[in-house]
Amino acid sequence: MRIAVTGGFGFVGSSVVSELADKGHKTFPLSRRNGFDLTEPETVRKKIGEIVPDVIVNCAAHGGSLHYVSEFAADVVNDNLRMTLTLYKAVCGACPSPLIINPLSNCSYPGESGIQREEEWWNGPVHPSVWSYGNIKRMLGVVSDCYRMQYGIRSMNFLIPNAYGPGDSKDPNRTHALNGMIIRMLQAKKKGDTQFVIWGTGKPVREWIFVRDIARVFAIAVDEKQERTLPVNIAQASGSSIGEIAVIIKRLTGYEGDLVYDTSYQDGAPEKVLDDSRFRELFGDFRFTPLEDGIRETISYYRGVLEG
Ligand SMILES: NC(=O)c1ccc[n+]([C@@H]2O[C@H](COP(=O)([O-])OP(=O)(O)OC[C@H]3O[C@@H](n4cnc5c(N)ncnc54)[C@H](OP(=O)(O)O)[C@@H]3O)[C@@H](O)[C@H]2O)c1
Incomplete structure (x- = not known):
């Protein structure tokens, strides 16, 4: 298949391009670059x-x-x-029947929801800390629905937890x-x-996903003949606390200092994981x-880019 990947040189996009190319697809990474x-x-x-x-895998974002x-x-x-809006309008005019795959961040779920279920995606406001980004991802869902309703453009929207892995920026901020x-560390x-x-206390539990797993799911999804009008969580329904993650990274990097928790910072919701039904x-x-395994590979990647 011919697959355009917008944001194809970014963190998620570059992993998607490499996975799809490995599967024999002709890929077109696209960005301002x-x-x-x-x-x-x-x-x-x-x-x-x-x-x-x-297919267009739409990984571009600000x-x-x-x-x-x-x-x-x-x-x-x-x-x-x-x-x-530019992408959907262009597809409508210039490309007969593509499938558009949109990765949506799970920060678009209601701020209060602990277990994030697709049918509850709209059941409450996005958290104020991600008001702009979370709501714009909801709008992407609306736009894709409306282009399906009027023009029959097929889209699949995936809700994705916190990604990690090789290929991200090396600026910790x-x-x-x-x-x-x-x-x-x-x-x-x-x-x-x-x-x-x-x-914070290190106690909040969050769901984490290795970036290549997102790409592997999309590589399966491009072969699907049907659109999904409802969003789908890429979900394991389990998470790890920030403190547990820190302990794993400490062990795998060999850092010998102490982990200390600055509890003057607020923790946020105690648990946020995605329902996997x-x-x-x-x-x-x-x-x-x-x-x-994912953290070990990511450490190895950052050892290379920080020392290189
Ligand atoms: N990473 C996560 O934890 C995570 C989790 C869930 C969902 N997602 C979603 O996955 C998508 C990709 O995230 P990411 O982490 O890979 O972001 P990223 O590394 O910042 O990549 C986004 C890419 O978009 C491109 N871009 C920005 N503005 C553009 C424009 N005007 N025209 C064309 N391309 C433009 C940028 O490339 P240029 O600067 O070269 O244009 C950039 O490489 C986003 O929709 C995000 O919400 C990410």
Whole structure:
């Protein structure tokens, strides 16, 4: 198949490109790096018209840390909404019947929900700390529904927990949480720091996913003939606490200092994991990468990029 991957040089996108290429698909990674700006309708229409992809995996986004998506809330909403509308409009005009796969972050679930179930996606407001980014992901769901209703454009929307793995930024302030902890602990080890500070009690439980597992699910999904009008969690229905993650990273990096918890920081919800009922119905025998294996590989990646 011919598969365009927007944001194809980013953290999730690059993993998707490599997995799909391994499966024998002809891939087209697209981003501003190669002149594809999703806020420019004419550029996008032209490029989609040239490629005529069977599938578009839409990994482009303007996101960042909790602090970032609040400080630049208007830019985040403006850019992401424009990117979404431009892509769907271009596909509609230039590409007969593609499937569009959208990764949606689970921060778009109601802020209060501990177990995140697809049928409850809209049952309450997004948490204020991710108001811009979470709501824009809900809008992506709305836009995909409306283009299906009027133009028959097929989409599959996946709700995804906290990703980690190789290929992310090496700036700990720009990476995802688990990758950031790996970077900071490797740096603490190198500097010989005697203490490693974790914000909060370390008790909140979160669900984590190795980035290559997202790509493996999408590689299965591109072969599906049917659209999914409802979103699907990529879910294991279990998580690990921040403290447990820190202990694993400490052991696997060989950091010898103490883990200390700064409880002046608030913890947030005690547990956030995704219900896996729908995922198991659709991807029954899928095996996720064990957490320790994924963390070990990520540490090895960051050892290379930080020292290289
Ligand atoms: N990572 C996670 O934990 C996670 C979890 C759940 C869901 N997701 C979702 O997965 C998607 C990808 O996330 P990610 O972590 O891979 O983000 P990322 O590393 O920041 O990659 C996003 C890519 O989008 C491209 N982009 C930004 N603005 C663009 C524009 N105007 N036109 C074209 N391309 C543009 C950027 O490339 P250029 O700068 O070269 O344009 C960038 O490489 C997002 O939708 C995110 O919500 C991620």
